[in-house]
Amino acid sequence: MKDASPAKPYALHLGVIILLFALSFVLPDYHHGLLARIMVLAVFAMGYNMLFGYVGLLSLGHAMFFSAGLYGAGLAVIHLGWSVPAAFAAGILCGALLALVIGVLALRTSGVAFMIVTMMFAQVFYLVILYFASWTGGDQGMVVPQPARVLVLGSTSLDLTSPTVRYTSALALFSIVLLITLAIVRSRYGRVLVAIRENEERTKMLGYDTFSNKLVAVVVSGTICATSGAAYALLFGYVGSSFASVQYSILPLLWVLLGGAATTLGPLIGTLFMYYVVDITSGFTSAYLLIVGIALILLVLFFPKGILGSIRQRWLGWLP
Amino acid sequence: MMPLLTTKGLSRNFGGLRAVDNVDFALMPGEIRAVIGPNGAGKTTFVSLVSGRIQPSQGMIVFDGADITSLPAYARVRLGVAYTFQITSVFANLSVYDNVALPVQRTLTDGRSKGAVRTGVMAALERTGLADRTHMLAGQLSYGHQRLLEVAMGLALKPRLLILDEPTQGLADSEIDNFIELVREIAKSATVLLIEHNMPVVMQLADRITVFNAGRILAEGAPEQIRANTEVQDAYLGATHD
C-alpha cells in the first residue's frame, strides 16, 4: 500500500513461515500440538481482521462463519461420509454462502446496529445448532471419526490425526491465507477498503460503490473464517456448539485487538499471546474468561493499536 | 449546443424548510459557472443534490442528456460528476499518494498495470503542485495544501463536471492566485461549477454567475450584469460584502 518496495514485507512474512516450519522440529510435543491449534485459529483471526481491521466493521458474530465451516465440513464427514477434500470444500462453501446472506442484510446497518445485528444472527445460528441436536449433537457436539480423517492423494494417504501431518497442514493453511491476506491488503482493493474505513462518504464521492466493496469484504472475511473452522473440524476431529457461541465471536476480536488491528501478522501474534497467557494462568485459575475480560478492557483503554500496531507506529512504518 | 447539466423544478425540504425551491438551472459544456448567495441560500444543498449526496424532494436532474435523478452518488461520479468537499475531507491517515491513487485507480479499466496508477497520480500531483509531498500523510499537510489535494483528487477522477464547494476558503492570498490559475487550467478539459464567497475570485473566474437567495435563483448572467443588478446588491452584495 505504501510506496515502499514489496520485498521487505514479503521477506518478513516468508521468514515467519520458515520460522514456524523450523519450530515443528524442535518443539516438545505439548507445544507442538498447541501451536498447530493456534495456527488454525490465527486463520480465524485473520479472517476477522480482514473486516474489522481493514474495513473498520466491528462484527460480534463471526463465530457463525467459523462454525459454518466447522459444521459444514464435520457433518459432511459424519453424516454423508464425504472425503476430506470434499468436506473441506463443503465447509468453506457453507461459510461463503452464509457470509453473503448475512452481508446483504447486516450491511444495511452501520456502527452499533451492525454489531448488534451480527451478534443476533450468530445467536440464531447457535440456537439452530442446539435445536437440531439430533444432527449436530447439540451442546455435546460430535466427534469426527478418526478413520475418516485421512487425506488420500493418489497413492499416498495422509493421516490427519498424526501430529506431524496436523502441524504441517495447519502451517500450510496458515501460510496460504497469510499470503493471500498480504496480497489483498497491498492491492488496489485493499486501498479501497482502508478508504472506506477512514471515510466512507468520501469514498463514495470518488465513485466507489461502497456497499458492494463491503459486501465482498464480508464474504472474503467469512470465507477465511469458515476455512479455519473446516480445518479445525478435520484436523482436531471435534465439532461442538461452543464454537458457535458468543464467546467465539469475541475471541477473534480480542486476538486481533491484542496483536494489532489492520496488521497482517497481528492476528497470529494476538492468538499466540492470548493462548499462552491462558495456558500459563490456567495453573492458578480455571476462570480463563476472567483474563479475557480484563485483557479486553485493558486493551481498549490503554493499548487500542495492539502490539504490531504500536510497533508500526513507532518503528516500522512499512509493516503491512 | 445542449447543456451538460440541467435541473427542472428541483426542490429539497428539510422538515418545514425549503432549502432548495423549484430550481431550473442549465450549465453549458466548457463553462466556468459561479454560484453565489448569502449563507443559507441553498447553494451547498443545490450542489449536493446535483452530486447525489442527498436526494431531492421533487424535480429532476439531467446530465449529458440522461436523467440521473435516481442514480446513487457513486454512479454519478462514474458518469463524470466530481465533487470536492466544502470542509476538507482528504483521508488524513493515508499518504498523499494513496489519496490520489484512489480516484486514479477507479478510472483505470485495466486492472494490472501498476505503472498506470503511478503515472496518473503523479500527473494530478504535478498539476496541483504537490508532487514533492507524495509520501507525507495527508493529515500532516498544511490547510492550503489539503485543499489542493482535494482538488487533485477531483481532477484525478477525470471529471466532465467538477463541482468546487468554496475552494478558496481559508487560503492565503498568494495561494488564491495560484488557485485561480489552476481552475482556468482545469476548465480547458472540464466544466466547472464553483460555489464561492470571495467576490474577486468569482469576478475573475466566472463566465456566468448564478445568484441564489432563500432556495431560489434570484438572478443569472455575466459578471458585469450581476454586478449591476440592484436586486442582487440588496440581497447579497450590499448586505454581506464589504
Add this chain to the structure above:
Amino acid sequence: MAFGPHLLLAALEGLVTSAVLALTALGLSLVFGVMRVVNVAHGEFFMLGAVLAWAISTAISGHPALGFLAALVLAPLIVGAIALVAERLVLRRLNYNPEATIVATIGMLYIIQQLALTFYGPGARPVEPPFSYRILLPWFGYSGYKLSIIAASAFLLLATWFVLTRTKIGLIMRATQYDSETAQAFGIPVDRVYAGVFALGAMLAAVAAVLIVPISQAHYLMGQDPLLLSFIVVIIGGLGSLRGTLVAAVLIGLSDGIISVFFSPTLAKIIATLLVAMVLVFRPQGLFGTASR
C-alpha cells in the same frame, strides 16, 4: 386443564415476565438513550442483583420477609455502586465511544460472570419468598407473590416515569440525552449525569432480579436471557424511547410466556431473535419509535 384456563395461566406467567423485563429493559434503554452506550454487561448486573439477594437474605435470620426486604434495598445499592465504579474507571476514560464501550462492557461481562462463579459457585440457589400466599382461582391456584411482582414493577416503573418527566433530575437527563454538548454549555454536569444514569440502569436490573429470584433461583449464568430479551425489547420499542420500551416489554413478555407454553423454548428464541434482527435491519427506529437523531 382446558384451553381457556391454560391460556390464562400462560398470560399470567407472561405478565410476570413482562414486569421483570420492563424494569431490566428500561435500565438498558436509559443507558443507551442518554449515554449512547450499549451496555452488554447489563445482564450481569441483573445476575449480581440476584446473587446478592441470596447472600443478603441468607445472612439475615428471622422471617424470610426481613431478609428479602433487606435484599430489595441493599442489593440494588451495591450493584449501583459497582456500576458507578465501572463507569468512572472504564467508560468515562473511553470518552463513551460507542464501539470501544461495547468491547469494554463485554470485558465487564466476563469479569463479573467469572467472579460470581469463583465466589458464588456454579450452583443455583433459591431465595425464600417473603410470603407464600396462594390465590385460589376457579381453575388453579396462583402464587400471590408472583402477582405482587407485577404490582411492585408497575409501581417502580411509574416512579421512574415520574422522575423522568416531572422532576428537575428528569429534565436534566432529557436535556443531556437530546444534546449533551449544549447541555454542557448550559452548565449541566454531563459527566455526573452519565455516571448517575449508568448506576441507575444497573440498579433497575438489580431490582428486577431481586424481585424474580424467589421464583427462579440465583445462578451465575442467569444474566444471559434477560440481556437478550432486554435487547429485543429496546430494539423493538425503538432505541432510547421509554414508552416504546414499556409497550415492547409487555408484548415480548406476554408472547414469550404464551409461546413457550406451546413451542420449544429454543425454537421460540430462534424466531424471536431472527425477527428482532430483521427489525433492526429493515426498521432501525423500532416498531414504535420515530427515527432517532
